[in-house]
């Protein structure tokens with residue numbers, strides 16, 4: 001078995017074990033393999049090992065890979081920061097967007113979603129780390145934004161996404177994730193159809209699953225350590 005297939009198998013076991021430890025069904029959280037900075041061949045290897053959902057963070061880096069992999073039936077999740085000059089490409093090429101935190105970006109994505117495609121599946125990013133992050137809406141503003149986004153015709157709001165700071169201990173990780181856990185039920189009480197909590201990465205997926213994650217976004221535990229990429233490389237498409 002190749003290294004990626006073996007790492008995927010280990011990751012799936014971690015997820016299933018965490019689900020059971022949390023008293024949830026073994027398949028309670030779906031795995032998104034985060035392939036940013038890794039080449040199309042690595043994604044092909046993961047697909048051969050049964051993985052179909054992949055996450056990318058940089059539009060310029062992702063689009064050539066999506067083209068190279070167009071022969072496979074893959075589900076693409078955009079998990080990076082959202083800039084208004086990138087929304088058209090994201091709306092045209094991705095199935096999901098996880099980092100929504102502003103209504104005007106959501107409006108652009110809805111307007112720019114090609115009519116031939118199903119609605120873009122979206123999650124609202126909630127800031128669970130205070131001033132340590134500039135991304136995400138405050139938890140107490142998330143439901144108002146959710147109600148506004150839910151009215152947009154070409155988006156389908158699924159739930160919420162969160163990224164705690166790195167290097168927290170498991171107790172602190174859980175406390176961060178717990179700030180988001182109550183949002184889907186609160187939204188459902190307001191009539192919103194929400195079923196998703198996108199939270200948990202290589203270093204904190206157990207804590208996220210304990211607090212109710214339904215999607216985990218795992219990169220380095222599957223593909224290995226990423227090389228650093230700087231803005232110049234991104235501008236040049238790497």
Ligand SMILES: *Cc1c(COP(=O)(O)O)cnc(C)c1O
Pocket residue numbers: 034036057079080163201202203217218219220221
């Ligand atoms: C890179 C990234 C991940 C994956 O992180 P790992 O620590 O490599 O598992 C998950 N979510 C987001 C938003 C990311 O940018």
